[in-house]
Amino acid sequence: MDINELIAIVKKKLTDQIRIDSINIEDKSFLHKNHAGNQEGKFHLKITLSSSELKSLSRIESNKKIYKILEKELKEYIHSIQILIS
DSSP states (O other): OOHHHHHHHHHHHHHHHSOOSEEEEEEOGGGGTTSTTOOTTOEEEEEEEEOHHHHTSOHHHHHHHHHHHTHHHHHHTEEEEEEEEO
């Protein structure tokens, strides 16, 4: 899977299951190129989103919700994920 496909899938899954006002997903894989744990085909994503639904939850609960929605992608294609909620 390429990064553009992955970003499209992540965006669709999140917007289908959470009320989101705005969302931006960035590929940050280049920051980890020379790290020991870096794997080919595994990406590092930064997700910045605005959601009153997630904002009403604790930080742990909102992250758990996102991780549950992206469970398959996290196992197969995402090495690390950074989540910023406003």
